[in-house]
Amino acid sequence: MQLRRQPLSAPRPGDTRPAAQRLAVPLLLLLALQGAAASGEPEDSGWLQDAEPSSRLLSQAARAALHFFNFRAASPSALQVLANVLDGRAWVNQKKEYKFDLVFTTEFYRAEEGEKRLGTCSAQVFFRNDKPRPAVNVTCTQLIKKERRQEEDYQLYKLMKQLKSPLNAVRIPDSHGYIAPSLRPIWNLAFLGSSYVMWQKTTPFLHYFMSQISSVKQWKTNDDAIDFDYTVLLHEFSTQEIIPCRIHLVWYPGKPLKVKYHCQERQTPEEGSGTEEGSAVALTELSNF
């Protein structure tokens, strides 16, 4: 691995910045601070650029950025998955922390074959040792117009409200990969909740995919919001482990997603759990975690 000293990149010429996604202010501040620090004192930053970052590492970072993006968009009808990494640069410091600068394409996360519209995202991803989750700054092209997305979310929401409680649905999808059309909204919403968890848990060495919903504990729609309590099986790629995660989320179209989770890790002594900060509505106390 060749290393050379270089500050964090400034935007490259020809870099198009389409209509920006609304980003959390703290993250913008963090980025500005990093940018200022880096440009001010390149020699002290301790960052060495990896001249040949592996495509696996870049993909992992891109996925982390996308999980965060999907979570923040809180739109189960507009979930995106990674298509290809077009360009990626990586830096590592003495503390073995990683930073990435990425450009990648995305596809809609849809059941239907042939929906091959590609979006583009650019992202900076920062894996720190002291914080459990990567810091992400990500901008993506709009795959569908905001109005249409809101409309589709609302349609999805109406479908969910009509759904009788699917507590007896054993697994979604079933062993043959089949998801009944009526259960598809549940799958999308579960993926949205899982995106939060997968963002939290992704490291340069661990990355996740959602395999199956293994059980539904609760599906409440009597109040305005959808209150969804379920267990999902996450597949961690480098260890090949299947990690069951209990997720409890509350969703209403157009509102930020509120989510709590608890994963059963076999390998690590402590079990991973977390809550979304700054939620205005207090979640019901979860008793049997």
Next chain:
Amino acid sequence: MKPLLGTFYLLGMLVPGWLGYDRSLTQQRQEVVGKVVSPWRILETYPYNRYHPMGEIYQWMSEIREKYTEVVTQHFLGMTYESRPMYYLKISQPSNNPKKIIWMDCGIHAREWIAPAFCQWFVKEILQNYKDSSRIRRLLKNLDFYVLPVLNIDGYIYTWTTDRLWRKSRSSHNNGTCFGTDLNRNFDASWCSIGASHNCESLTFCGTGPMSEPETKAVSSFIESKKENIACFLTMHSYGQLILVPYGYTTNKSNNHEELIQVGQKAANALKAKHGTNYRVGSSADILYATSGSSRDWARDIGIPFSYTFELRDNGTYGFVLPETQIQATCEETMEAVLSVLDDVYEKYWYTNSAIKAKSTALVLSLLMSIMSLL
């Protein structure tokens, strides 16, 4: 002989099945494990675009053997941990030509259902087309295909009866408190040096020693006995959409790495041309992660020149639980990739013959033309 074999494998499947299963799945399990009679006893209606439990795959093998007796034979490879028979199908056009062997195995990891589905598809495609397709006819002139549709039979059955996401075999360890070896970490290729675990609880448990598992022993002793004649070793997995060349246990490259990449890239291009699916090509250590004890690395190290791991669809959207609606497209594109590899393997060994013929034909033609121009 046949009824005896039938009874043998029926018993072999049923007996271990009664040990320690989930009672609520009794009914389903009985149907799955004991199933030999099925609605489509005529091979023509066997649904290749559906997933099949092991009982149906055993029966399918028998029917294939019975229908295509002129080119197909079924052979016993060994017994699994739970005492089930492992069979491979040999597809061979009888002739006096010298033959090289192409080996393909599927389902070394139990949950990767699309892989055994592809092995069955591959066999079907070859047998349904070898008379009409000049491409396949040519391959069969000098290549014999050995196909093992399910390597990890115990694990595969377990994914049907108990845990859809099970990966390993079903060997028992630590006094019956821990189950399963990752068969693709159990081969004697820098065994358990990296990317594998000595802990039975791990999903990448490498076993109690290299080749400790009966399934690994069965495959490796057979391959070892035929290695001089094996030109190509293909092992099918999912998911990730990758064509992997050696090695996983080191970033060093095999001495024919360039050629393997070239052939692999050509295969990926052929695959993409079918339905637009993108596959990446590279060494396991480079584009996936470090692993040791893999069958592909072991095959290369004992001298088999072309050794590939295929990681089939998809890229993580459904992962192991790939919808049946995608089986056909996945198999069609993978078929193109595999045939591309086989074409290249064929040409490598028999190119000189055809090249000499082509050159001499060209020479004669040009002589004729120059004579005619003089007239």
